[in-house]
Amino acid sequence: MPDLPMNRRRVAQAIASMPLWPGLARAAEAGKATRLSITDTGAVADASTVNTAAIQQAVDRLAAGGGGTVVVPAGIFVSGALDLAPGVHLHLEEGAVLRCSTDMVHFPPRRTRIEGHFEDSFTPALINAARCDGLRITGSGTLDGAGRPIWDRFWEVRNAAPVPWEFPNLGVPRARLALIEDSADVLVEGVTFRDSQFWNLHLYKCRAVTVRNARFEVPDDYKQAPSSDGVDIDSCQDVTVEGCHFSVTDDCIACKGSKGVNALADKDSPPVERIRVRGCTFRRGHHALACGSEATIVRDVVVEDCRVTGDMVLLRLKLRPDTPQLYENIRIRSVVLDSAEGEIISLVPWSQYTDLQGQAPPQSAVRNVVLSDITGRFGAFGAIRPDLEQTDLAGIIFRDIDVQLGDATPDIDVGADTNAVTFDNVVLNGTPLELG
Numbered sequence: 297m298p299d300l301p302m303n304r305r306r307v308a309q310a311i312a313s314m315p316l317w318p319g320l321a322r323a324a325e326a327g328k329a330t331r332l333s334i335t336d337t338g339a340v341a342d343a344s345t346v347n348t349a350a351i352q353q354a355v356d357r358l359a360a361g362g363g364g365t366v367v368v369p370a371g372i373f374v375s376g377a378l379d380l381a382p383g384v385h386l387h388l389e390e391g392a393v394l395r396c397s398t399d400m401v402h403f404p405p406r407r408t409r410i411e412g413h414f415e416d417s418f419t420p421a422l423i424n425a426a427r428c429d430g431l432r433i434t435g436s437g438t439l440d441g442a443g444r445p446i447w448d449r450f451w452e453v454r455n456a457a458p459v460p461w462e463f464p465n466l467g468v469p470r471a472r473l474a475l476i477e478d479s480a481d482v483l484v485e486g487v488t489f490r491d492s493q494f495w496n497l498h499l500y501k502c503r504a505v506t507v508r509n510a511r512f513e514v515p516d517d518y519k520q521a522p523s524s525d526g527v528d529i530d531s532c533q534d535v536t537v538e539g540c541h542f543s544v545t546d547d548c549i550a551c552k553g554s555k556g557v558n559a560l561a562d563k564d565s566p567p568v569e570r571i572r573v574r575g576c577t578f579r580r581g582h583h584a585l586a587c588g589s590e591a592t593i594v595r596d597v598v599v600e601d602c603r604v605t606g607d608m609v610l611l612r613l614k615l616r617p618d619t620p621q622l623y624e625n626i627r628i629r630s631v632v633l634d635s636a637e638g639e640i641i642s643l644v645p646w647s648q649y650t651d652l653q654g655q656a657p658p659q660s661a662v663r664n665v666v667l668s669d670i671t672g673r674f675g676a677f678g679a680i681r682p683d684l685e686q687t688d689l690a691g692i693i694f695r696d697i698d699v700q701l702g703d704a705t706p707d708i709d710v711g712a713d714t715n716a717v718t719f720d721n722v723v724l725n726g727t728p729l730e731l732g
Contacts, residue, residue, distance in 0.1 A: 549584065
């Protein structure tokens with residue numbers, strides 16, 4: 297201890313003896329933990345050998361020794377489904393590619409959470425992590441779904457179905473890149489998620505998650521990679537997505553939960569709450585932020601300081617006719633639009649796969665949704681046309697918006713409730729918006 301005046305010395309000693317805040321303590325322990333390269337357990341970077349057993353051995357060895365970090369070095373390593381363990385992290389070094397096998401024998405079906413419920417026998421993810429508090433998935437490497445042949449197979453089977461548009465998404469085995477469930481204090485940082493066969497990053501029933509400086513990508517030359525969502529926030533609380541880049545062909549970020557007329561009684565699907573999205577770029581996708589397709593309660597969501605450069609809907613609130621839904625306290629602010637196509641908002645019924653099971657349609661509500669400080673150019677304003685017999689609207693506010701649009705006419709039908717949607721300092725194509 298340096299020679300300090302007595303009072304300052306006592307303060308310094310007191311600070312030095314204080315325990316670390318739990319999150320910092322875990323991070324410190326992770327930094328000191330054992331690192332084990334997958335090549336040390338026999339993994340081969342030849343882009344063809346299936347290394348599932350060798351990589352799983354690295355995970356299991358670290359777990360048995362109290363934890364550590366599995367390291368994927370530079371090279372292309374093919375694998376089937378892997379299961380992380382509590383205390384075991386994953387780091388992908390620069391030039392590292394951990395690639396899905398396209399032979400689904402390496403993804404044996406299991407019970408898994410998907411599309412708002414548990415499927416007893418469906419494809420697991422490449423990276424599966426359950427009850428892994430403090431999990432870190434980091435590095436500048438890539439998780440690669442090798443999706444193209446799987447996507448081709450999906451469209452081939454779907455198009456051959458008697459009613460193609462009713463063909464279920466789960467009709468063809470496809471692996472997500474990562475499924476993290478029932479975990480707290482999770483960090484996913486720096487990683488590129490590329491060509492996922494199904495959803496890229498699925499978070500289920502997690503708390504305190506940060507997804508930072510990650511990339512979610514589908515090749516520009518593939519028109520529609522099915523279900524290529526970037527981040528699916530399923531029944532989670534306190535999730536931050538920041539500094540990420542999205543170029544996919546489905547939802548960039550989706551808030552999800554349960555579905556069906558009895559969804560509110562689903563104890564496995566708590567509300568999605570306290571979601572923060574900031575500093576992200578949305579280059580390609582169906583929606584920058586979507587609530588649904590499966591969702592019950594989504595509230596306290598903020599999207600801010602983002603840029604949208606692709607043909608997509610900025611905010612899509614999917615109103616599912618067979619599910620009671622509450623979307624409230626959603627803020628979209630400080631967003632720059634820069635595309636000739638796209639819509640600012642879509643708040644309309646979503647009826648694909650609807651099944652009321654013989655019951656009356658449930659009631660839903662959308663409350664306190666504010667879009668503000670939006671500038672730039674885009675295709676159209678969009679639509680607010682809910683089923684007025686099934687959905688209550690209140691506090692839908694557009695404020696401080698100045699944009700150039702190809703179609704500047706809002707498509708709005710809220711019935712007799714003229715106060716449900718309000719405009720404050722909204723300028724479209726240089727003309728203040730006034731709705732009579």
